[in-house]
Amino acid sequence: MIVEKSPPKKSSLLPRISVTRPVTVTMCLIALLVLGAMAYSRIPVKMFPSGFSRPFLYVRINYPNSTPRESEQQIAVLLEESLKMVKGVDQVRTYSGTRGVRAPINFREGVDMDLAYNLLSDQLERIKPQLPEEAQDEVSIWKFNPDNFSTMWVSVAVPPGLDDPYGYLESHVLRPLERVDGVANVDVYGADPKEVSVEVDQARLSARGVGMAELVQALQSDNFALAGGYVREGGKKFYVRSLARYKDLSEIRNLTIPTSGGDVPLKDIADVVYGPPPDRRIERIEGVNAMSVGVFAESGANIVGVSGRVEKALDEISSDPLNTGISYQVLRDQGEEIENQVNNLQSTALWGGLFAAMILFFYLRTFRMTAIITLSIPLCLMMTMVVMYFIGWSLNVITMMGLMVGVGLVVDNAIVILENI
Numbered sequence: 001m002i003v004e005k006s007p008p009k010k011s012s013l014l015p016r017i018s019v020t021r022p023v024t025v026t027m028c029l030i031a032l033l034v035l036g037a038m039a040y041s042r043i044p045v046k047m048f049p050s051g052f053s054r055p056f057l058y059v060r061i062n063y064p065n066s067t068p069r070e071s072e073q074q075i076a077v078l079l080e081e082s083l084k085m086v087k088g089v090d091q092v093r094t095y096s097g098t099r100g101v102r103a104p105i106n107f108r109e110g111v112d113m114d115l116a117y118n119l120l121s122d123q124l125e126r127i128k129p130q131l132p133e134e135a136q137d138e139v140s141i142w143k144f145n146p147d148n149f150s151t152m153w154v155s156v157a158v159p160p161g162l163d164d165p166y167g168y169l170e171s172h173v174l175r176p177l178e179r180v181d182g183v184a185n186v187d188v189y190g191a192d193p194k195e196v197s198v199e200v201d202q203a204r205l206s207a208r209g210v211g212m213a214e215l216v217q218a219l220q221s222d223n224f225a226l227a228g229g230y231v232r233e234g235g236k237k238f239y240v241r242s243l244a245r246y247k248d249l250s251e252i253r254n255l256t257i258p259t260s261g262g263d264v265p266l267k268d269i270a271d272v273v274y275g276p277p278p279d280r281r282i283e284r285i286e287g288v289n290a291m292s293v294g295v296f297a298e299s300g301a302n303i304v305g306v307s308g309r310v311e312k313a314l315d316e317i318s319s320d321p322l323n324t325g326i327s328y329q330v331l332r333d334q335g336e337e338i339e340n341q342v343n344n345l346q347s348t349a350l351w352g353g354l355f356a357a358m359i360l361f362f363y364l365r366t367f368r369m370t371a372i373i374t375l376s377i378p379l380c381l382m383m384t385m386v387v388m389y390f391i392g393w394s395l396n397v398i399t400m401m402g403l404m405v406g407v408g409l410v411v412d413n414a415i416v417i418l419e420n421i
Contacts, residue, residue: 029379032379032382032383032386033378033379033382035382035386036381036382036383036384036385036386037382039382039385039386039388039389039390040382040385040395042389043385043388043389043393043394043395044301044302044303044394044395045302045303045304045305045338045339045342045394045395045396046303046338046394046395046396047303047334047337047338047341047396047397048396048397048398049393049394049396049398049399054144055088055090055106055107055108055109055111055113055116056104056105056106056107056144057104057105057107057113057116057117057120057141057142057143057144058102058103058104058105058141058142058143059079059101059102059103059105059120059124059139059140059141059142060100060101060102060103060139060140060141060142061075061079061100061101061103061131061135061138061139061140062099062100062135062138063075063099063100063101063132063134063135063138064098064099064100064134065098066098066099066100066132067098068096068097068098069096071096071097071098071100071101072094072096072101074131074132074135075096075100075101075131075132075135076094076096076101076103078127078130078131079094079101079103079127080092080094080103082123082124082126082127083103083105083120083123085123086105086116086119086120086123087111087116087119088107088108088111088116089105089106089107089108090106090107090108091105091106092104092105092106100135100138105120113143117141117143120141121141124139124141149334150294150295150296150332150334151183151295151296151297151303151306151307151310151333151334151335152294152295152307152310152311152330152332152333152334152335153292153293153294153295153330153331153332154292154293154294154295154314154328154329154330154331155283155285155290155291155292155293155328155329155331156169156173156290156291156292156293156326156327156328157284157285157286157288157289157290157325157326157327157328157329158288158289158290158291158325158326159324159325159326160288160289160325163275163276164194164275164276165191165276165289165291166188166191166192166193166194166276167193167194169188169191169291169293170188170193172317172322172323172326173293173317173326174186174188174293176313176316176317177293177295177310177313177314180306180309180310180313181306181309182297182298182301182302182305182306182309183295183296183297183298183306183309183310184296184297184298184299184301185295185296186293186294186295186296187293187294187296188291188292188293188294189291189292189293189294190283190290190291190292191276191291192276192277193276194274194275194276195274195275195276195277196249196252196272196273196274197272197273197274197275197277198219198252198266198270198271198272199270199271199272199273200212200215200269200270201269201270201271204268204269204270205269205270208259208261208264208268208269209259209260209261209264210257210259210264210269214257214258214259215257215266215269215270218255218256218257218258218266219255249272249274252266252272253265253266253267253272254266254267257269285327285328285329286327288327290329292331295310303334303335303338304335304338304339305335306335307333307334307335307336308335311330311333314328338396341397342395342396342397342400345397345400345401345404346400348404349400349403349404349407352404352407352408353374353377353407356374356377356407356408356411357370357373357374360373360374360411360415369418372414372418373411373414373415373418376410376411376414377407377410377411380406380410381403381406381407384403384406
């Protein structure tokens with residue numbers, strides 16, 4: 001009796017290559033580790049992922065010099081009625097005060113916030129003509145977006161006795177910071193640029209018989225720029241504009257205000273001054289006047305890297321002999337907060353991997369099996385970093401927690417695979 005032996009089963013491609021091509025497999029693994037390390041060093045680091053948004057919008061309508069009841073009757077009631085027509089609104093609250101109306105709006109879960117923002121903007125544009133004239137250009141909508149948060153808040157002290165603190169800060173601090181790689185914008189709070197102020201003398205105003213309304217109307221009507229269309233001549237198009245802008249202070253001082261008793265020059269009833277406006281807030285560092293500077297990073301930039309470069313630039317500015325008297329104090333550093341959060345998660349993941357290796361060795365009692373399972377953890381993490389880098393993801397709190405969960409899954413799957421070999 002002849003028994004025919006069945007041909008041996010052909011193994012699948014991946015195990016066959018792994019066994020017959022050990023050098024190739026080793027080089028591929030090393031290449032993956034190198035790519036993963038490069039991706040890890042270049043991947044953006046943020047607190048939250050881009051596109052992460054809450055179902056929340058915030059409407060602000062400024063109406064200065066009003067009473068809470070006026071703000072409620074003329075703005076809040078109208079706003080609440082219009083918001084009923086926006087799809088997906090869950091809750092609306094309005095707060096009326098002497099500066100206008102604030103309205104936080106909560107939307108239902110799952111609502112497209114980009115669409116909700118556009119619908120809300122459309123509704124606000126429709127009710128603008130019904131708002132008080134002073135409030136029509138003071139409507140704004142705030143949308144939660146982590147990319148719009150300031151990267152750093154810095155309090156900068158400047159030398160005392162400056163004629164133009166804002167101009168000094170702009171030339172010595174703001175412009176160098178704006179040139180830092182990754183910085184999109186730098187804002188200043190606590191100082192304003194020079195402006196023209198018309199300081200009216202009430203006694204002289206009454207003596208010349210000029211009303212405040214007449215004075216304001218004369219100033220508004222005498223300073224304008226009007227487009228007049230265009231003229232074609234010789235095959236060329238020339239644009240025409242009517243300019244009546246003030247060019248110097250003397251033109252403003254010589255402005256005449258028509259009254260029943262004749263024209264009255266502005267300089268006879270008011271003082272025209274060009275200089276910094278009055279301080280609206282006071283900030284000090286160790287007894288020296290200071291201003292708050294907000295630094296905003298570009299979208300997609302590495303926040304930790306931008307914060308480090310900004311702080312280095314501030315050190316160079318304060319140590320420059322030409323900038324005597326400039327000092328700074330970091331009030332809030334989002335890069336440092338992100339770095340602390342990520343470092344905490346990284347240390348937690350490392351300790352978790354170490355304890356997993358110790359427990360595996362305790363039960364398996366073989367160094368080889370434990371080493372294979374343990375080495376699969378960094379390999380899978382580096383492969384994940386490569387994928388995250390090329391698809392444009394960032395390293396943040398959410399993705400780090402996902403990687404920590406993935407470490408446990410890798411260990412479980414590695415144990416199952418080894419048990420079946």
